[in-house]
Amino acid sequence: MRTTRRTFMxxxxxxxxxxxxxxxxxAQQGLPIRRPIPSTxxxxxxxxxxxxxxxxxxxxxxxxxxCARVMAAFFEAGGRMIDSSPMYGSxxxxxxxxxxxxxRPAALFAAEKVWTSSATAGPAxxxxxxxxxxxxxxxxxxxxxxxxxxxxxQTLFQMKAAGTVRYxxxxxxxxxxxxxxxxxMRSEPIDFVQFSYNVVDREAEARLLPLAAERGIAVIVNRPxxxxxxxxxxxxxxxxxxxxxxGISSWAQLMLKFILSHPAxxxxxxxxxxxxxVRENLAAAAGPMPDTAMxxxxxxxxxxx
Amino acid sequence: xxxxxTYRPEDFLLFSPRVYWRLFESHNAALWPLHVVTLAxxxxxxxxxxxxxxxxxxxxxxILGILWIFVGWSFLWNRYxxxxxxxxxxxxAFFVEGALLLVASLLNALAFDRRRPADWIGYLIIGFALLxxxxxxxxxxxxxxxxxxxxxxxxxxxxxxxxxxxxARGRLLPLLLPIPVLWCLLSGLTLHTMGEPQAWAPAATLAxxxxxxxxxxxxxxRSPSPA
Numbered sequence: 001m002r003t004t005r006r007t008f009m010x011x012x013x014x015x016x017x018x019x020x021x022x023x024x025x026x027a028q029q030g031l032p033i034r035r036p037i038p039s040t041x042x043x044x045x046x047x048x049x050x051x052x053x054x055x056x057x058x059x060x061x062x063x064x065x066x067c068a069r070v071m072a073a074f075f076e077a078g079g080r081m082i083d084s085s086p087m088y089g090s091x092x093x094x095x096x097x098x099x100x101x102x103x104r105p106a107a108l109f110a111a112e113k114v115w116t117s118s119a120t121a122g123p124a125x126x127x128x129x130x131x132x133x134x135x136x137x138x139x140x141x142x143x144x145x146x147x148x149x150x151x152x153x154q155t156l157f158q159m160k161a162a163g164t165v166r167y168x169x170x171x172x173x174x175x176x177x178x179x180x181x182x183x184x185m186r187s188e189p190i191d192f193v194q195f196s197y198n199v200v201d202r203e204a205e206a207r208l209l210p211l212a213a214e215r216g217i218a219v220i221v222n223r224p225x226x227x228x229x230x231x232x233x234x235x236x237x238x239x240x241x242x243x244x245x246x247g248i249s250s251w252a253q254l255m256l257k258f259i260l261s262h263p264a265x266x267x268x269x270x271x272x273x274x275x276x277x278v279r280e281n282l283a284a285a286a287g288p289m290p291d292t293a294m295x296x297x298x299x300x301x302x303x304x305x
Numbered sequence: 306x307x308x309x310x311t312y313r314p315e316d317f318l319l320f321s322p323r324v325y326w327r328l329f330e331s332h333n334a335a336l337w338p339l340h341v342v343t344l345a346x347x348x349x350x351x352x353x354x355x356x357x358x359x360x361x362x363x364x365x366x367x368i369l370g371i372l373w374i375f376v377g378w379s380f381l382w383n384r385y386x387x388x389x390x391x392x393x394x395x396x397x398a399f400f401v402e403g404a405l406l407l408v409a410s411l412l413n414a415l416a417f418d419r420r421r422p423a424d425w426i427g428y429l430i431i432g433f434a435l436l437x438x439x440x441x442x443x444x445x446x447x448x449x450x451x452x453x454x455x456x457x458x459x460x461x462x463x464x465x466x467x468x469x470x471x472x473a474r475g476r477l478l479p480l481l482l483p484i485p486v487l488w489c490l491l492s493g494l495t496l497h498t499m500g501e502p503q504a505w506a507p508a509a510t511l512a513x514x515x516x517x518x519x520x521x522x523x524x525x526x527r528s529p530s531p532a
Binding site: 053054056057058059060063087088089090174227273 | 390
């Protein structure tokens with residue numbers, strides 16, 4: 001869908017309203033806030049579930065069950081988007097195991113990636129991923145880390161036209177190749193873009209996030225805690241007293257709220273192996289969100305620690 | 306891979322330390338009590354090498370060759386590959402090393418018939434691989450169930466092989482050394498990236514092997530050549 005002035009305004013206003021209202025209705029009910037995917041207006045909870053490293057547990061039955069419990073808690077708390085990739089070892093079959101165990105929750109928003117340097121191997125890889133998940137089709141397929149992006153995007157656009165995937169996206173991480181990503185966001189009719197953004201890695205605020213809002217592209221944020229490094233760094237520090245205004249109880253929630261309060265962000269996808277953490281993450285998607293002044297205060301405080 | 310200089314070893318680590326160490330628990334549980342046999346085979350190798358047996362030397366490389374192929378298949382191919390797709394590409398290197406050791410056995414291409422001043426380093430490495438490495442798991446709180454045992458897990462098998470090759474002479478040595486050296490580098494890097502202190506084990510093995518090789522070379526050059 002191409003973005004017109006009207007759709008841009010509508011998206012921006014809706015997103016800003018969702019982000020800035022102190023206690024939206026959903027939050028009052030304890031459910032995560034939802035934001036619209038700009039290209040369709042379909043609403044999605046603003047916290048998803050990543051699977052990088054955490055769901056790569058191989059054939060270990062105990063750890064597979066642990067992942068299934070995390071997924072169960074995720075859906076119980078109102079989550080929808082689960083994101084994985086063929087690059088993530090056994091994460092895809094582990095997600096499939098969890099989905100089967102949970103009776104294939106209808107709420108699932110299945111986000112996958114295509115990750116192969118071969119242009120022709122893309123469709124077969126996506127089909128293999130679909131079998132691992134055990135879903136009829138993916139909601140979203142993204143070109144992973146911009147690898148062989150031109151032919152894979154064409155494949156995905158064809159799949160979208162044929163109705164075998166609902167949304168098309170592209171990803172990068174850790175600040176790599178933002179120039180190329182920006183070029184693709186300007187020139188290709190993608191629905192989603194995924195990149196790293198957190199309280200200390202804020203390069204995306206300069207160009208990618210405003211461009212996503214301008215072009216009507218949904219934003220998925222990966223590495224919200226720098227793969228746990230930020231939460232590890234801060235775990236022995238006391239939360240600032242003023243953080244109580246946001247109704248939070250942990251650094252992870254404070255850092256998530258920082259990300260989610262950016263109006264151009266659609267979903268953040270923290271990964272975890274723990275049920276209490278997934279509940280904590282979803283809880284951060286409800287309740288008051290920091291305003292601009294509070295966002296600056298959070299960033300300055302974390303930077304100073 | 307674009308902007309390769311921006312990647313760090315952590316970017317290629319697909320699994321958590323917890324999952325990695327649980328692999329050894331599962332592997333040990335699946336293969337027990339085979340550990341008794343492989344450890345006995347390791348001790349038999351030490352005795353064979355120490356007694357400088359002449360024609361019996363081919364048994365050393367035969368046993369090692371079988372164990373390399375077994376570890377490559379059972380651990381790397383069947384187990385490690387479930388959490389690390391790159392293991393599928395590493396396992397064939399174990400099959401190649403195993404095949405080379407079997408060829409060395411067939412040709413009786415390695416001999417253990419000379420004593421050299423740096424031999425103690427070879428025995429030290431073998432001793433650590435057989436008896437020290439299995440202790441690292443319980444010493445670090447992972448319990449005996451996660452122990453890495455010679456002939457069952459890759460690190461002790463590879464380290465013991467390096468120690469044995471240090472004690473050997475023969476024309477196939479240049480072909481037999483690269484894969485164990487590369488594995489020690491890869492394993493050390495993986496463990497270091499995981500933040501595991503025992504990354505020092507493969508690193509120290511390599512450093513000791515290099516020291517022994519340099520020592521032996523220097524001594525050889527200094528000693529007068531036969532008339």
